[in-house]
Amino acid sequence: MIEVSGVTKLFETEAAVNQLSLTIRKGSIFGLLGSNGAGKTTLLKTIAGIYQADQGSVNVEGAPVYENNALKQRIIFMSDIPYFFPQTSLDQMAVFYKRIYPSWSDERYQQLDAVFKLDRKRKLHRMSKGMQRQAAFWLALSCMPDILLLDEPIDGLDPVMRRQVKNLLFQEAAERELTVIISSHNLREIEDLCDHVGIMHHGQLIVEKDLDDLKADTHKIQVAFRDQSHEESLANNVRILHGEKRGSVETFIVKGNEKEVRKVFEAYGPYLLDVLPLTLEEIFIYEMEDVGYDIHKVVLQ
Numbered sequence: 001m002i003e004v005s006g007v008t009k010l011f012e013t014e015a016a017v018n019q020l021s022l023t024i025r026k027g028s029i030f031g032l033l034g035s036n037g038a039g040k041t042t043l044l045k046t047i048a049g050i051y052q053a054d055q056g057s058v059n060v061e062g063a064p065v066y067e068n069n070a071l072k073q074r075i076i077f078m079s080d081i082p083y084f085f086p087q088t089s090l091d092q093m094a095v096f097y098k099r100i101y102p103s104w105s106d107e108r109y110q111q112l113d114a115v116f117k118l119d120r121k122r123k124l125h126r127m128s129k130g131m132q133r134q135a136a137f138w139l140a141l142s143c144m145p146d147i148l149l150l151d152e153p154i155d156g157l158d159p160v161m162r163r164q165v166k167n168l169l170f171q172e173a174a175e176r177e178l179t180v181i182i183s184s185h186n187l188r189e190i191e192d193l194c195d196h197v198g199i200m201h202h203g204q205l206i207v208e209k210d211l212d213d214l215k216a217d218t219h220k221i222q223v224a225f226r227d228q229s230h231e232e233s234l235a236n237n238v239r240i241l242h243g244e245k246r247g248s249v250e251t252f253i254v255k256g257n258e259k260e261v262r263k264v265f266e267a268y269g270p271y272l273l274d275v276l277p278l279t280l281e282e283i284f285i286y287e288m289e290d291v292g293y294d295i296h297k298v299v300l301q
């Protein structure tokens with residue numbers, strides 16, 4: 001389990017991360033969303049023990065991460081710009097990683113040859129951006145880390161490789177409880193990967209949700225009432241995140257148990273009542289509206 005408690009990280013006087021608390025359970029895939037400068041990289045580097053928090057603490061399985069070498073050997077931070085030593089090939093970088101990470105697996109390194117299909121003898125600096133990213137994933141996964149922190153890793157990978165990498169992450173999370181935190185600007189990019197999503201804005205986590213709970217708990221209702229008698233009482237009986245009206249049809253985004261929500265609307269004897277599925281993007285739009293933010297200003301669609 002990763003426990004971030006009241007973490008603030010300052011650069012001079014500016015708080016890149018501001019009093020942020022977050023708990024991520026082992027084996028979870030957590031999506032960290034936010035616009036440029038929201039503080040995602042700073043948070044990931046603080047969790048990785050690269051930065052020391054100015055306030056608060058980051059603990060993994062109860063132990064502080066900063067300057068804890070034994071713990072840091074179980075964590076990999078994958079930067080948005082992969083770094084390799086000059087003039088090295090993948091095989092040469094593998095020798096280096098093997099020395100640093102005691103959990104390195106030669107067997108895993110060999111197995112991943114079938115997934116990534118890069119020339120292991122070729123100099124990495126001659127490879128394309130996407131190929132370098134594949135190489136970084138190959139090395140990171142061969143280290144068999146307990147925690148993988150991925151800073152915008154999907155960019156630059158083609159759709160087939162994105163799917164492959166997502167599958168590998170699913171598999172590692174399910175089979176050996178790898179914990180993944182993946183940052184992105186784009187909700188759609190990571191919605192099929194994560195079981196939890198948090199949205200950062202100005203160094204703070206403004207929304208944090210379990211996706212299964214979120215989907216089970218938020219509904220889009222289309223309804224045409226017979227008269228206006230619902231107008232006053234509806235909001236007292238169901239939690240409405242958003243409502244709009246087109247002609248005689250009203251659309252509401254509501255929270256709560258589907259059966260109970262349905263019952264509330266049925267009690268008015270409407271002409272039409274439909275419960276429609278919501279995309280994650282729609283859910284977040286209304287969740288954030290509810291806490292006073294416009295999602296379009298905070299994350300890309």
Ligand SMILES: Nc1ncnc2c1ncn2[C@@H]1O[C@H](COP(=O)(O)OP(=O)(O)OP(=O)(O)O)[C@@H](O)[C@H]1O
Binds near residue numbers: 038
């Ligand atoms: N090394 C640094 N020195 C000074 N300020 C920094 C440093 N790193 C980050 N910052 C500042 O901290 C804030 C958060 O930056 P950070 O890189 O964590 O955001 P981000 O959410 O990862 O952004 P992006 O999506 O653009 O990568 C920004 O205002 C940035 O200018």
